[in-house]
Amino acid sequence: MDRFTRGNLEELIRWEQPPCVTLQMPTHPAGRDGEQDVIRLKNLVREAEQKLERRGVRPAEARDLLAFVSDLPADKPYWGDRQLGLAIFVARKLRRLYRVPITLPESVTVGKRFSVRSLLPLLEDECSYHVLTLSENHVSLYEGDSACVKRIALAGLPENLQAFLNIDGVDRGAQVHSAAGGGTNGKQAAVFHGQGGESETAMSELKSYCRAVDQSVSNYLSGRGSPLLLAAVTRLATVYRSCNTYPSLLAVELSGNYDRVSPYQLFEAAWQSLQATRLExxxxxxxxxxxxxxxxxxxxxxxxxxxxxxxxxxxxxxxxxxxxxxxxxxxxxxxxxxxxxxxxxxxxxxxxxxxxxxxxxxxxxxxxxxxxxxxxxxxxxx
CATH class of the missing domain: 3.30.1330.30 (Ribosomal protein L30/S12)
Known part of the structure; x- marks a missing residue:
């Protein structure tokens, strides 16, 4: 697939050296109805030549302009990676081909500008966002688009709650205080209290953990403005939101534990959750x-x-x-x-x-x- 980006669109819409020829057609994934695609393209090339001639372009010049498109049917490696649509843009000093994952109408236009509106849905789906998966056992930041999410190796991001609490070598997961007596040689004995229930200390540690995560994530995303989607159990999500300083944290979230979810499963959940936001x-x-x-x-x-x-x-x-x-x-x-x-x-x-x-x-x-x-x-x- 040839990714069509805003940069590609910018190049095409700013091109002002006519004639601008746009050929678009639906195609079939490799292995299915390939011959139909080749025949369809040949027909579009002939139609483009005729339209160029009607605009005053000499037949020989029209053939030269479209020569590289005419050669495509013989390019077997190129056709081996077909998607759902093919868009070709041709001018005297510009040649661009895009195999795209959306079905395009079969059309030929010749004019002062290229016809780009059939490709605009690709840019609507060109969505940059980040997903933060947060639990007491694992933290990860992912960068996502319309196709996948990829984990980011983020310096300073706590590995998990235990690693964060033990960062200075002291196990703050158990509370320690000294008690008189009970020890040998008159020394005080250490008394340990477990973390049963939601003690003030446990909540304080959880907030410190979330603040450390927020600091790392916010520093990384600062200036990007990318939407941030939080994936966490409700209790932890509430604590994180109380500590969050990143202004583009979304109100919607993925509720649950995502420690054992594959990147593709995370992408599917995130993309579905983002649809309503993308309509805003x-x-x-x-x-x-x-x-x-x-x-x-x-x-x-x-x-x-x-x-x-x-x-x-x-x-x-x-x-x-x-x-x-x-x-x-x-x-x-x-x-x-x-x-x-x-x-x-x-x-x-x-x-x-x-x-x-x-x-x-x-x-x-x-x-x-x-x-x-x-x-x-x-x-x-x-």
Whole structure:
């Protein structure tokens, strides 16, 4: 799999040397229907050549531009690692191929910009977070994304409660005081009290342990702003939260003991728990939109939204990932026109790209639905 990152997106949306050719298609994992994928790609290449020619590109130049794509069907090692989708971006000085874990629509676009909106869900899943598994017997910090979690070797992180209490060589797990008498030669005898019940001393030690964990974790995460998910039994989680100083500790947590859980099991539990949290930015943007409905600070007119996006006026964009709206921006009149012709610009893609280029947020309507039948809705900066 070729990971598609925000850096890759940034490169594509900033490319302004047309013609920009985007080929997308669903593919099958290795070993299944491979011939279909090869045939489909050959057909897309022919369609791309035709669209280039209709835009005034000479046939020979169109073939040269797409030559490396035409050679792909013969590249058996490349096809041996197929995923669910293939996206290819071609310009005169740029060639990018991405095998991605999502099914892509079969399409060819040729225009002033690349078509990236089908890949945007990959960035919604590009989620960096950390998981702290905490018990009296074990502590670990993990870094996670949309695919897995990996344990971090963190200097200064206590190994467990016992190791923390014995760090100076004194076993503070048992309480010691001296008592007169009972010893030989008139010496005082040491009297040990076990830790039965939740004594004040035991709670104090537990808090000290949690503070040491927090100090190590907070120092490491400082400046990252990454969400931190706590995995612990309820009693220990309560103590840790009372000691926590990291501002991005999530309110949700994984309740239970995760000492013997595999990294993959931990990832599955963490990813499921994070889903509601990951929806919050979309919900907040929808809330801002609903608050301003009926004012000049929101738009649900696709033509007006595309023009506003190009002007950098959009704070947040809600878009329908499945919608097909074609047209162009009339630079002389400074307005957008919908034509319905697929050879023109994909206006949903254009609105998303321009919003991102100007520092705005974009959110798919598949997750939050505004009270409008429009494929686009926007909150304006001004």
């Amino acid at each position: 930015p979309s919900k907040k943007m929808l809330g801002r939109y609903l608050e301003k409905v009926g004012t000049a600070h929101v738009l649900d007119d696709p033509e007006g939204i595309v023009t506003a996006a190009a002007d950098g006026r959009i704070e947040g964009l809600l878009y329908d990932p499945r919608a097909e709206v074609y047209g162009y921006i009339d630079d002389q009149l400074h307005e957008t026109r919908i034509t319905g012709r697929s050879e023109d610009d994909d206006l949903v893609n254009l609105a998303a790209v321009e919003t991102l280029l100007h520092g705005g947020e974009i959110h798919p309507m598949a997750k939050v639905v505004p009270p409008s039948n429009s494929p686009l809705a926007a909150v304006l900066r001004y």
